[in-house]
Amino acid sequence: MHFGGLAALREVGLSVPEGEIRGLIGPNGSGKTTTFNVLTGVYRPTSGRVRFQGRDLTGLAPHEIAALGVARTFQNIQLFGDMTVLGNVKVGAHCRHRAELGGALLRPRWVREEERRIGERAEEILGFLGLSARRDELARNLPYGQQRLLEVGRALATEGRLLLLDEPTAGMSPTESRETMALIEKLRERGLTIILVEHDMKVVMGVCNRITVLDHGEVIAEGPPAEIQRDTTVIEAYLGTERRPTRRGKRAAGPRLLEVGDLVAGYGSIRAVRGASLRVDEGEIATLIGANGAGKTTTLKAISGLVPAQEGTIAFAGQPMAGMPPAAIVSRGIVQVPEGRRIFAELSVEENLKVGSYLIRGRDGLARRMAEVFDRFPRLQERRHQLAGTLSGGEQQMLAIGRGLMARPRLLMMDEPSMGLAPLLVEAIFDIIEQINAAGTTILLVEQSARMALAVADRGYVMEGGRVVLAGSATELQENAEVKRAYLGG
Numbered sequence: 001m002h003f004g005g006l007a008a009l010r011e012v013g014l015s016v017p018e019g020e021i022r023g024l025i026g027p028n029g030s031g032k033t034t035t036f037n038v039l040t041g042v043y044r045p046t047s048g049r050v051r052f053q054g055r056d057l058t059g060l061a062p063h064e065i066a067a068l069g070v071a072r073t074f075q076n077i078q079l080f081g082d083m084t085v086l087g088n089v090k091v092g093a094h095c096r097h098r099a100e101l102g103g104a105l106l107r108p109r110w111v112r113e114e115e116r117r118i119g120e121r122a123e124e125i126l127g128f129l130g131l132s133a134r135r136d137e138l139a140r141n142l143p144y145g146q147q148r149l150l151e152v153g154r155a156l157a158t159e160g161r162l163l164l165l166d167e168p169t170a171g172m173s174p175t176e177s178r179e180t181m182a183l184i185e186k187l188r189e190r191g192l193t194i195i196l197v198e199h200d201m202k203v204v205m206g207v208c209n210r211i212t213v214l215d216h217g218e219v220i221a222e223g224p225p226a227e228i229q230r231d232t233t234v235i236e237a238y239l240g241t242e243r244r245p246t247r248r249g250k251r252a253a254g255p256r257l258l259e260v261g262d263l264v265a266g267y268g269s270i271r272a273v274r275g276a277s278l279r280v281d282e283g284e285i286a287t288l289i290g291a292n293g294a295g296k297t298t299t300l301k302a303i304s305g306l307v308p309a310q311e312g313t314i315a316f317a318g319q320p321m322a323g324m325p326p327a328a329i330v331s332r333g334i335v336q337v338p339e340g341r342r343i344f345a346e347l348s349v350e351e352n353l354k355v356g357s358y359l360i361r362g363r364d365g366l367a368r369r370m371a372e373v374f375d376r377f378p379r380l381q382e383r384r385h386q387l388a389g390t391l392s393g394g395e396q397q398m399l400a401i402g403r404g405l406m407a408r409p410r411l412l413m414m415d416e417p418s419m420g421l422a423p424l425l426v427e428a429i430f431d432i433i434e435q436i437n438a439a440g441t442t443i444l445l446v447e448q449s450a451r452m453a454l455a456v457a458d459r460g461y462v463m464e465g466g467r468v469v470l471a472g473s474a475t476e477l478q479e480n481a482e483v484k485r486a487y488l489g490g
């Protein structure tokens with residue numbers, strides 16, 4: 001598969017027997033999502049063919065391929081945010097729908113019958129995924145992990161025989177990932193064939209029968225999990241050595257930089273944060289851990305002014321900040337790297353980085369800062385004229401972090417920086433976080449990988465149900481039995 005001069009896939013051969021769970025792994029930008037896009041007809045391959053149950057799918061339109069039984073989820077969640085949870089699942093069933101416009105308007109008995117069946121099936125899928133209680137909520141109000149599950153639900157509603165899952169557990173806590181693994185196993189028991197793209201090695205090694213590894217658009221290895229895990233080529237290109245970051249001793253305690261007291265914030269009638277207090281001292285790395293939906297992202301958004309603080313106080317460098325518009329907050333030196341890569345899809349990589357540089361004065365500063373970002377993420381330099389929307393998931397994540405770095409803020413708040421990154425790059429990101437901090441930026445980090453986060457942080461907070469339920473030094477939290485059980489995997 002070529003995009004202009006770039007060969008995203010080079011003669012990839014992949015053959016998956018019915019009933020198998022096949023892992024498809026590889027570094028960021030190696031061609032995994034592109035493979036899915038070719039299999040589902042989003043892109044027509046430059047050369048080569050795709051066969052499914054003996055039929056040639058090459059060149060068919062996406063809806064035709066879906067109707068033949070190939071279902072998928074999207075790496076960058078593509079739900080209908082303003083539709084209910086139930087509605088989103090029903091949309092998935094539409095490719096099995098017989099009713100056309102006329103039928104839908106006149107609603108003869110068989111159309112009503114069909115609607116009833118779709119409704120029942122959608123409810124059953126929500127039950128299977130454990131989302132029944134949220135059926136009437138708007139999809140965009142679900143926490144990230146549940147939006148991912150809902151993506152799976154919509155794919156299941158198409159009643160495909162082959163399910164392509166693109167990073168189903170990205171952004172999930174270890175507990176949620178384990179639950180999702182169990183769901184994937186159950187789908188296999190129901191007779192589905194699955195191709196799983198995923199950077200969480202516990203998940204991949206735990207559920208896959210076989211694994212195919214891509215690098216630079218080529219298959220570099222294929223085999224059962226145990227073999228792949230030992231393969232030196234794969235370790236070098238992708239897995240790394242599971243090195244843990246290490247805290248560089250105690251940082252000198254600076255003056256108080258950020259202080260949040262009894263914060264209450266949310267969306268409409270939903271109170272996502274119900275009384276959170278925390279502080280971050282100048283020069284330190286603080287981390288906020290907790291399950292999906294615990295209120296971590298909303299806390300960051302309230303500090304950034306993106307969600308109004310309904311009650312409580314927020315002070316930055318001794319100045320009250322609650323109620324200030326986001327732009328005023330940024331100009332005081334607080335920058336947030338948002339969860340889920342909110343980059344500007346229609347702008348190039350370079351333009352996105354420039355957008356991040358509004359705090360810099362002078363062109364020299366800008367060029368120097370950009371060179372530093374490219375130095376940390378060479379992939380972004382190679383792709384600097386590419387539209388950000390066409391970057392791979394991991395490349396977009398690098399861009400979101402790079403844009404945050406351009407601003408060189410006094411306080412950098414990062415929401416799930418490791419999400420969607422290949423294992424080797426996760427290690428690199430934590431090194432980068434330490435380097436930025438060493439260069440004088442205070443950091444507030446929200447991370448599902450509590451193990452990594454607590455390893456680099458000085459101070460930590462645990463959130464549950466919108467409240468800070470535990471606070472302490474990172475070392476104290478690492479040794480806390482409850483934290484170990486719930487967030488560090490035993």
Ligand SMILES: Nc1ncnc2c1ncn2[C@@H]1O[C@H](COP(=O)(O)OP(=O)(O)OP(=O)(O)O)[C@@H](O)[C@H]1O
Nearest residue numbers: 003008028029030031032033034390391392393394
């Ligand atoms: N429409 C496009 N135009 C130009 N380049 C593209 C396009 N789509 C993908 N690419 C490039 O092709 C390469 C493969 O991208 P792909 O999304 O398949 O990677 P991936 O393996 O899914 O990575 P990740 O783990 O980061 O999601 C990337 O370098 C990406 O920038």
Ligand SMILES: [Mg+2]
Nearest residue numbers: 033075392393
């Ligand atoms: Mg991808």
